[in-house]
Amino acid sequence: MVTPVVEVKNLKKYFKVLNRHEGLMGAIKDLFSRDYLYIKAVDGISMEIYEGEIVGFLGPNGAGKSTTIKILTGVLFPDDGEVKVNGVVPYINRINNAKNIGVVFGQRTQLWWSLPLIESFKILKDIYEIDDTIFKENLQIFEEIVGLETLYNKPIRQMSLGQRVLCDILASFLHDPKVVILDEPTIGLDLIVKDKVRKLIRELNKRKNTTIILATHDMSDVEALCSRIIIIDKGKIIYDGSLDKLKDRFKIYRKVKIRLKKDLVETEIANLENLLFAKFGKSLFSLNIISSFIEINFKPEDINVVDILQYVSNFCAIDDVSTEEPQTEDVIRFIYREKVSEKIYFYS
Secondary structure (H helix, E strand, O other), X not given: OOOOOEEEEEEEEEEEEEOOOOHHHHHHHHHHXXXXXXXXXXXXXXXXXXXXXXXEEEOOXXXXXXXXXXXXXXXXXXXXXXXXXXXXXXXXXXXXXXXXXEEEEOOEOOOOOOOEHXXXXXXXHHHOOOOHHHHHHHHHHHHHHHOOHHHOOOEHHHOOHHHHHHHHHHHHHOOOOOXXXXXXXXXXXXXXXXXXXXXXXXXXXXXXXXXXXXXXXXXXXXXXXXXXXXXXXXXXXEEEEEXXXXXXXXXXXXXXXXXXXXXXXXXXHHHHHHHHHHHHHXXXXXXXXXXXXXXXXXXXXXXXHHHHHHHHHXXXXXXXXXXXXXXHHHHHHHHHHOOHHHHOOEEO
16 A cells, blocks of 8 residues: 555644724724634645645635645644654654755745855755765756756855746755645746746656645646646635546536627626626626627537627627637636635545
């Protein structure tokens, strides 16, 4: 039987916050108030992640992703449940846990700001007690993947954002951790640098067989790197399975994009929205009208594109039309924005 590298059972974490009152008198009252609320940040999460997996950890802001990650890294104690990372309880054995994981939090660098990159790497080598041979081998691998040698003598503060992110990711792999957690690693990067970061993550995962947990809002990162995704909402896991299976479940919907021959004013947009919903009702999954563009996700089993076009043409002249299957970004947006999460509590 294969043992999970990351094992989470019925994880719960609550935060106690003051129930604040409005106005000046409310602020004064809060100074002496004992009126607290308990927020369920994580509410009974269970999951297993295995060696070599790249798992996308997704969810809207406030869903509980960051709290879960902080517990996995040993920063926070849970209120209930069990967590093991490489067989270690992270919040009890923080030092042992830190030796076997790597972490990158967005744009927060773990490197020394005024030191050249190679000096930061040497400090990390001493902290993690990395063998000389392994240290040299890893530097050679980093050089093969992204050509790092030209940055060795450059202080971190003089690097571009993209260079710093690449170096931070490399630093998280320097001590050969079994698990690496990447929290929004490509945030703020341009497309070219994003491609480099993805190539780096893929190659290091392939060569080291490292388990990678990728928390991100960038669906292009998910499609490029993750075969499995875990979606969390309101502290609960609402989907754990393959990206392809999730997309298959939404193939019952299709998207039509309509370009009109003239821009619509605000009152015309509101009127057309009302007319379309009144006509097609529940057969429309989502509707978005901006200026001269209409984007509709609909159920082809209930209506077809011709029905929609004929109805729209009664009110507006149509210039162009295109149809497509919902993309990953559409599927995730449906789940977040359209509250579909209540309908898909399933596991694959």
